[in-house]
Ligand code: 4AD
C-alpha cells in the first residue's frame with residue numbers, strides 16, 4: 001500500500017508529538033537546503049519538513065524545488081520555529097515528481113488573479129485558490145445536507161433538452177449534424193433536425209426547473225444541483241456560460257413559503273462554511289482586506305468578510321415589492337443626480353445590476369428579497385397576481401453581487417398558464433408534458449434557483465466569478 005500518509009492538516013492541528021509518520025505533498029519553498037514548506041491541499045498551512053544536514057545526497061537536494069512532489073518520512077517533533085506547533089524531521093525524502101524550477105510558473109510570490117486565470121490548471125496550488133475551492137466544496141456539501149435534512153429528493157434533471165425552460169432563447173445547440181453546409185434542409189431553407197441524433201432540435205439546458213416541477217408533483221419536495229448553460233454574451237464578473245444551479249421545487253407552497261425556505265437555505269450554507277472552514281475564510285478575509293487597501297476609501301466595504309457573513313446569517317432579509325423598489329430608486333439622490341447609467345423613470349422596466357446593488361448596498365445595507373415583478377419582464381411559468389400586471393416572482397439580491405436567487409410561485413391554473421404561453425409565443429405542443437402536471441392533480445407550488453458560483457463569490461469575498469469555478473467558460477474562452 002502506497003497511501004499510508006498523514007494529512008498535513010491533521011498533523012498541524014494535533015498536539016501529539018514524537019512519533020514516526022509519512023507525509024506527501026508539493027514543495028512550496030525550500031530554504032537553506034534544509035527547510036521544506038510542504039503542502040498537500042488539506043490546509044493552506046504548510047508543514048515544515050526539516051532535512052537533517054548531511055542526510056540527503058546532493059542530487060536529491062537539487063531536485064527539491066518549488067512545485068516538486070515529494071514523500072518524506074520522519075519524526076513529528078514540537079517545533080522550535082515560530083508559527084507552527086510541530087514540524088517533521090525527515091530521515092528520508094523521496095522525489096515523486098520533479099518540477100523544473102526554471103519553467104514552473106508559480107513562484108513563491110504574489111501573482112495577479114488575471115495571470116492565475118491563464119494557468120487555471122496550476123492555480124489550485126496557491127493559497128487563495130486552495131481556500132476558495134475548499135470553501136466551494138463545503139458549500140456544495142452543505143446544500144445536500146440542508147435538503148437531505150428536510151427530506152427533499154435530489155433529482156438529476158437532463159443536461160440535453162429540447163425545451164427552453166426560461167423562454168429566453170439563450171441556448172447552446174447540441175447536434176451531430178455536419179457544420180459544413182451539407183446538413184439536411186427543409187423546403188424553407190431551415191435545418192431539418194429529423195435526421196439529427198435525437199430526431200429534433202436540442203440544446204444544453206438553461207435550467208432544470210420544468211422537469212423539477214414534474215417530480216415535485218409526486219415527491220412534494222425536490223431539488224436539483226447541476227450544471228446549466230447560458231449562451232448570453234455577458235462579459236461580466238457575474239456571468240458564466242457554464243454555471244451550477246441549485247433548484248428546489250416545493251409542492252403545497254406559495255411565494256411566502258418560497259422566500260422563507262430560500263432565506264433559511266442561504267443562511268444555513270453560509271453558517272456551515274463559517275463553522276467548518278474558519279481558517280480558509282480568515283485567509284480570504286485578510287486577502288480581501290489587503291486588496292481593498294488599493295481602493296479609494298469610499299469603495300471599500302464597510303465590513304470585513306467574516307463580519308459580513310455573520311451579519312447575513314443573523315439578520316432578516318429585507319422583503320419589498322418591485323413597486324416599492326422602483327419608488328425608492330426613482331426618488332433616490334442617485335437617480336436625481338443621474339448617477340445611474342439607466343435612469344429610473346417608469347414602472348415596468350427591468351432592474352439593472354446597478355439598481356439592485358444600490359438597494360442592497362446603499363439603501364438597505366442587507367440582502368433584499370424583491371417580489372411581485374411586472375409579468376412582462378418575467379418567465380411564462382410565474383403565477384399571475386390578481387392585479388393583472390404582476391407575477392408572484394422573487395429575486396434575492398446580495399451585497400456586492402446583485403441577483404443571487406431567482407424564483408417564483410408557479411402558475412398552476414391550466415387556463416391561465418396556456419393563455420400566458422400563447423401571449424408569449426411559447427409553443428404549448430412542445431411543452432405538453434409540462435402542462436400535464438396542471439391537468440392531473442395540480443397544486444400550488446413554488447421554487448427558486450440559486451446560482452452556485454454567485455454564492456461562492458459572496459462567501460469567499462472574491463470579485464470575479466471566473467475565480468470561483470475551477471475552469472470557467474465565458475465568451476471566447478473554454479480552455480482546459
Ligand atoms: O434567474 P434565473 O434565470 O432563474 C431560473 O433559471 C429559474 N428557472 C430558477 C427557478 O425558479 N428554479 O437563474 C437563477 C440564478 C440567478 O439568480 C443567478 O444567481 C444564477 O442563476 N445565474 C447565473 N450565474 C452565473 N452566470 C450566469 N450567466 C447566470 N445566469 C443566472
Ligand code: MG
Nearest residue numbers: 395403405406
Ligand atoms: Mg433571474
